[in-house]
Amino acid sequence: MAYGTLIEILFYLFLIMIAFGAWQAVTSQVLMRAVMGLAMAMFGVAGLYLYLNSPFLALMQILIYVGAVCIMIVFGIMVGYTPKELAAYAIEPRNTVVSLVASLLTLGVVYLGLYRAQWVPAPGAGQGDFSLSTLGLSLMNRYGLAFELISVVLLIAIIGVVAITWNGKRRGLNK
Amino acid sequence: MISYNLYTYLAVAGALLCFGLYGLMQHRSLIGMLISTELILNGAGLNFMAFNRFLAPDPAIGQVFALFIMGLAAAEAAIAVSLIFAVYRKYHTSDPERVNDLRG
Incomplete structure (x- = not known):
């Protein structure tokens, strides 16, 4: 297999990680699973940073977001909630329809702007020392x-x- | 080459924003809302890095921005978790709709 194909396959893998993790983070009513989804999505974003020529930022993403922020949220869940309350939160979510419509509308507006915008690179863009x-x-x-x-x-x-x-x-x- | 395209990264960042928005509105607990906020901040950082890689002549500025967003997100998460503890101690709940009285 060619090297370039492998890189593309890895890229798709990172995209799937982001999508699955973010979906898990926002839809799971079990808070611990939501945090794990968040960590997965952040790993995926760290992978995208590698493709954007910045391995240092990818490492920092894993260190700060996955290592610090997620652990702190896990502490927040484990210290702040009793098991009974954790079970009580695992009921159905509220106003799903409203939030689905609102977020899809936002997505549409963002993608419309993305589709209609003309991005012109500045002279010397992407050439510098990263x-x-x-x-x-x-x-x-x-x-x-x-x-x-x-x-x-x-x-x-x-x-x-x-x-x-x-x-x-x-x-x-x-x- | 999907990995060498500005639009891919911008689309991923927009999708992260909308995931976060959805979670912010439908989660039933303050911690869940904090998780969704982190997703939105991640999308913002990805946006800065993508513009820096493909459009900007200065290679460092996007990385500096993304690093600062990470630092601010860490501070924000610490403050938010401690505020959730304080709210929890006072109201004995973490449901944002039951935290609804103001008193001096």
């Missing part, structure tokens, strides 16, 4: 301020999480 060292240098030079800002945002998020959860606990102890 390597990790370029990315690191531009993070340090040109996007240094944004990099620092996002560090501050993450710090504030950590403090906020601790404050929100700790406050409720203290009130519970005072009762």
Whole structure:
């Protein structure tokens, strides 16, 4: 089998992973299965990042989304819900018809815009150096301020999480 | 070659947005809504990367954008999970329709 065909087959595999995982994530009423579907869809998107010339971003996708965000949501499910409630949520979903119509309408509008738009590449598009060292240098030079800002945002998020959860606990102890 | 086509990636990103929208409206729990939000953010990141690969002359800017979206999504998920805990402790439910009274 030719190398190019193998690459195309893998691409289709990633697309199927995204579709199946996202479908599982939004339709499954068992929350744990929904998280697993989310992780599967994120793996698929990481595969697409490989095709977009960015293996570093694919690794970060797996590390941050699959490794951190999904695990945190799993913790949220396991700590925050009793088994009885988890069973209670596994009833039928609400307003399925409305949400189906609304999301299909959105899909139609998005695809219509996609169909009618003319995308013209800028001169020199896709020719640049996609390597990790370029990315690191531009993070340090040109996007240094944004990099620092996002560090501050993450710090504030950590403090906020601790404050929100700790406050409720203290009130519970005072009762 | 479907893998070397801007429209493929944009279509996948649009599909992720609509999956997330559907889940956001029909899930019965706050955690399910958070999961759908993550799908939408993933679609946004994919969009940035696709435009960066096929249209933009600067190869780093799309990757920087996608990385920042990932960082913000992580922060947002942490805050959302802790808020869900706080709501759960106060109302003893995670059903968004039963969390409906405002008090100072």
